[in-house]
Amino acid sequence: MGKIIISENVSLDGVVQDPTGEEGFRLGGWYLQMGDNDREAWAKLLLAEALGAEALLLGRRTDEWFATRWLSRTGEWADRLNSLPKYVVSATLQEPKWSDSTASKGRVLKGDVVDEVSKLKQELDGDLVVYASSRLVHTLMEHDLVDELRLTVFPVVLGAGERLFGETSDKKPMRLVHARTVGDGLAFLTYQPVQDA
Structure with missing residues (x-):
């Protein structure tokens, strides 16, 4: 059985909006203020996470955003992210945008999000990592589908x-x-839900 892992960059007060400053949010770009030591250690952390992932679970906008930034990159981290299977929750998308046609497979989950993700957790073993995708995160949290x-x-x-x-x-x-x-x-910080609290 797969595990849903939410992996997010957040400000100290929990903001996830516009970390790179590309969306026009007046406080955007907060993510870019880290120093070189932070950036290097952060990249190693996320590489290790990507190497341990079975697949990525994303919302449509996140799939499109990552596709424009990662498909043209190379290197161990980019190669791993680009080759992972992607499962994208969307009512309108036909196929994931962020995919490497030779190595990556994936599919669009078009039905009821809770049912589709529950089935996916049964089908896969390993970590299904969710990046960004705040609307999807809200739904997964609300329906107790998050494992970590x-x-x-x-x-x-x-x-x-x-x-x-x-x-x-x-x-x-x-x-x-x-x-x-x-x-x-x-x-x-790593948290797990407390069952039957």
Whole structure:
């Protein structure tokens, strides 16, 4: 059985909006303020995560965004990300945009998100990593489909912007299972849901 892993870069106050500053959000670009030691350690962390992943689970906009940035790249991290199977949740997309036609396979999940992702978890073994895709994350959290949260916390408070966690119908208790410093100033936190809390 597969595990759904949410892997997100967040500000100290939980904002995920426009980390690179390309979306026009007035506080965007917060992700780019990390130093070289942080960037190098962060890249190693995410390479290890990619090497341990079975597939990526993404929303349509995230699939398109990553495709424009990663398909032209090379190197160990890019090669791994580009070759992973992608499963994209979308009612309109015909096939994933972020795919390497020779190595990567994937499909579009068009039906009910909860049913489709539940089936996918049964079909696959290993980690299904979700990057960005905040609307998808909200749905997965709401329906208790998330097995683990991996948050890389950037040391900046934005005070405004779209946050990783939207409203839920009930509280979602989590248990911290791992914490460490990445580089000089990033925190990497791993949480698992507390079952039957």
